[in-house]
Amino acid sequence: MKLPFAESYKIKMVETIRRSTRNEREKWMKEAYYNLFNLRSEYVFIDLLTDSGTGAMSDKQWSAMMLGDESYAGSSSYLILKDVIKNLFGFNDYLPTHQGRAAENVLFSALVKAGDIVPGNSHFDTTKGHIEFRNARTIDCTIDEAFDTTISHPFKGNLDLNKLEEVFKKYPIEKIPVIIVTITNNTSGGQPVSMENIKAVKAMAEKYGTKVFIDSARFAENAYFIKTREKGYEHKTIKEIVKELFSYADGMTMSSKKDAIVNMGGFIGFSDRKLYEKCSVFNIMFEGFVTYGGMSGRDINALAQGLDEGTEFEYLETRVKQVEYLGDKLNEYNIPILQPTGGHAIFVDAKKFFPHLPKEEYVAQTLGVELYLEGGIRGVEVGTLLADRDPDTRENRYPKLELLRLAIPRRVYTNNHMDYIAAALSNVYERRNDIKHGLKILTEAPIMRHFTVEMDRI
Ligand SMILES: Cc1ncc(COP(=O)(O)O)c(C=O)c1O
CATH class of the missing domain: 3.40.640.10 (Type I PLP-dependent aspartate aminotransferase-like (Major domain))
Structure with a gap:
């Protein structure tokens, strides 16, 4: 039998993460003004906000x-x-x-x-x-x-x-x-x-x-x-x-x-x-x-x-293959993701996920909120919020791509976590037509607004 792929490291120390209920998440999301950056990390089961500074040291x-x-x-x-x-x-x-x-x-x-x-x-x-x-x-x-x-x-x-x-x-x-x-x-x-x-x-x-x-x-x-x-x-x-x-x-x-x-x-x-x-x-x-x-x-x-x-092939192969593993699952569930999968993250195409939501309603942020409510998973918007306003006209800039990024921390989660993420996203995809409206901005900073923006449901 051909030996399957396996991680090039073993685990020496672990950190407990806690599941929450949908009701708890509804309350926390509201209190966070629908900004995933405002959530306490303990309210998050799988944190894919960023792969930056979140890796496990050896x-x-x-x-x-x-x-x-x-x-x-x-x-x-x-x-x-x-x-x-x-x-x-x-x-x-x-x-x-x-x-x-x-x-x-x-x-x-x-x-x-x-x-x-x-x-x-x-x-x-x-x-x-x-x-x-x-x-x-x-x-x-x-x-x-x-x-x-x-x-x-x-x-x-x-x-x-x-x-x-x-x-x-x-x-x-x-x-x-x-x-x-x-x-x-x-x-x-x-x-x-x-x-x-x-x-x-x-x-x-x-x-x-x-x-x-x-x-x-x-x-x-x-x-x-x-x-x-x-x-x-x-x-x-x-x-x-x-x-x-x-x-x-x-x-x-x-x-x-x-x-x-x-x-x-x-x-x-x-x-x-x-x-x-x-x-x-x-x-x-x-x-x-x-x-x-x-x-x-x-x-x-x-x-x-x-x-x-970080520049050893075995480590990098383990890393990139985990991202690919999640990408393959999402492809299997027909979820629209950016092809091919990148090195550090899966990017969900929010415009294709919610074609019925207008661009003014912060489509990728809406998807981020829904995924959190579904499974306690925190991603990050890479779309209109991140694109900020034009510094000259102060109008919203609408980027060509409206994405929800699911960044995978290095050496932190297992492929069971990847399966969980894929299932949660698939559940949101199945009920996508029930999500009739997106979000609106209540307050925002003049630059890099996505970090501190306060939003509400429309
Ligand atoms: C491509 C790229 N450049 C620069 C930065 C900024 O780095 P830092 O978050 O360490 O300030 C980031 C952070 O995510 C990045 O992804």
Whole structure:
């Protein structure tokens, strides 16, 4: 008999989670103003709000923490991570930050000014937020295939080189300080970018004279897809692929809470010493001295170990196959999900799930609320709420895709949990026509409203 696939780790420590009743969930959801971010975590049975900072650290990461050096300057922890970053990504200099958006804040303080244009592939919300906060604008150059959830393209995160070139033709180069390539492309479904594409983006950046930075939160999952989908890479190790991938970039911002499997942390990697020096000033102002930047020494140690483990094929195979397992179940139940399944999450196509609900009624958020009520499962809206208002007109922006993201934390849930999620979603799908109305906004913040918005049923 062929041996079935099995996880490449065993469990050493567990955490109790509690089921609740539908009545309890109705009450809690109302009290949370239909915003899943407002729920207490103890009210959630399976938490798929994010895969960010929610992973389970390994025994080796916990032991590395004991050796953390808490010196203010020049700690051994800083130097350990410096070596790992140099070996893995090829960058000589780095700045630690407390998380990914802090890395963006520091980098963009040095790089982006009012009136600038930053092209990329579906910039993540904090990236876009930091750019727009500086009165600069993003231009999304993601390939069109990414906006059709039914097309199965191996590298749906790719940038469309024609769209990118249009940006260079339209705007003066002094206004385009950087191209941001997000791997995997979270906003358009955790979809990977191919090596060929990133190489071409770098060539175009060199032709016009600008930089490429990689928003690297899920770089290892991206490398896994390159290994398993792109010709010529099947025999390379993940670490070799990562090294080549980052050789096409001038630097990286990293939210270490994802593929480095730590609960908090981030950094910026640089090939340009001058830019590193410029950013150091902002790092000291916003984060902390250049050798700790908002992180404790023990957390830096766990991060260095996590980067090594997170780029091992066996771990990545276990990880991506679990997401695929859930995707296969949902396909079996005919639930409309973004194809193919991405690296870290399932994205449910809420417009196809509830075709009868108007876009003004926050369709994906409505689905998120219904899934919580059904099974105590918490996902997150990646749709109109997240897209925010247009900074100039203050009108709602209606994105091409209206998705409910079910992000799978790393090394946390079993496939029994995946079966539970699939069954709960299937139950909501069966009663979809009974859900006649969506939600309306009561109050919202001027930027990144999805975190704090208060809503009510229509
Ligand atoms: C692609 C991407 N970039 C940046 C960030 C921001 O990172 P952090 O949450 O650590 O601030 C995230 C977080 O989810 C992300 O997914």
